[in-house]
Amino acid sequence: MIDSELLKILVCPESRLPLQLASSELIARINLLIARGSLLNKAGQKIEKPIDGGLVRADKRVLYPIVDDIPMMLVDEGVPLDQAGCEP
Numbered sequence: 001m002i003d004s005e006l007l008k009i010l011v012c013p014e015s016r017l018p019l020q021l022a023s024s025e026l027i028a029r030i031n032l033l034i035a036r037g038s039l040l041n042k043a044g045q046k047i048e049k050p051i052d053g054g055l056v057r058a059d060k061r062v063l064y065p066i067v068d069d070i071p072m073m074l075v076d077e078g079v080p081l082d083q084a085g086c087e088p
Helices: 004-009 024-036
Strands: 019-021 053-057 062-067
Touching: 004 019, 024 053
Parallel strands: none
Antiparallel strands: 019 053, 053 062
16 A cells, blocks of 8 residues: 555654554544544545545544545645544
8 A cells, every 4th residue: 555665754744743554443443434424634524435544643643544545645634533433
C-alpha cells in the first residue's frame, strides 16, 4: 500500500508528528461508522465512501484516510479518532 520509505518521511500536516499505518481493526471500525453515516472529518463533513486504509498520527488522535492508494494529507481530510468507537 504505502512504500516504507515514504512512510518514514510522512508527517501530519497539522502537528508535524510522525504517522503510522492504521490497523485493519481500526479501518474496519471506521468503515462501519462510514456505512452508518456517522463519521465526520475535521472540516465537519460526513465521510461517504469507505476507506482502503489510513495513517494514524503518533498521538493517536487523527487518522488521514487512504483512498485508491493515495493518502489524503490535508488537515480538513483528517478524521478525529475521538468519535464513538474509533479510538485505536
